[in-house]
Amino acid sequence: MPGEPQGDDWLGTKNSEPHSVWLPKPVQPMLDAYLDGPRPLVDRVMRLICKQLGVERTTPHDLRRTFCSTVTALGFGRDAMDRIANHKSNLVRDVYDRHAYRNEDRKIMEAVSARTSWRR
Numbered sequence: 001m002p003g004e005p006q007g008d009d010w011l012g013t014k015n016s017e018p019h020s021v022w023l024p025k026p027v028q029p030m031l032d033a034y035l036d037g038p039r040p041l042v043d044r045v046m047r048l049i050c051k052q053l054g055v056e057r058t059t060p061h062d063l064r065r066t067f068c069s070t071v072t073a074l075g076f077g078r079d080a081m082d083r084i085a086n087h088k089s090n091l092v093r094d095v096y097d098r099h100a101y102r103n104e105d106r107k108i109m110e111a112v113s114a115r116t117s118w119r120r
Helices: 028-035 042-053 060-073 077-084 092-096 102-115
Strands: none
Touching (some): 060 077, 060 102
């Protein structure tokens, strides 16, 4: 996801930093149905998917909070949760640790996906 806004369809990330997210296999077909046409805003897609799954009164922030809580509940820790949620910190270790954590993040996303009850 680009950090900076991209026209009217993408407002950028909250901290303006680019961000990549591993999408577990159960999520990919749901997103494919919405990404074939014009690219809608992320919150609109999330609301449509929640409606399709029968999840009532859910905001994108509710899903984000639940995801982050699940990451820490599974024992991956706050550092992993912050990294995947694209929270920016100003810690010295961030200057020195340039590892991308792609493989680790993929494993975390798959573990969260396997834990959730919404999967079909």
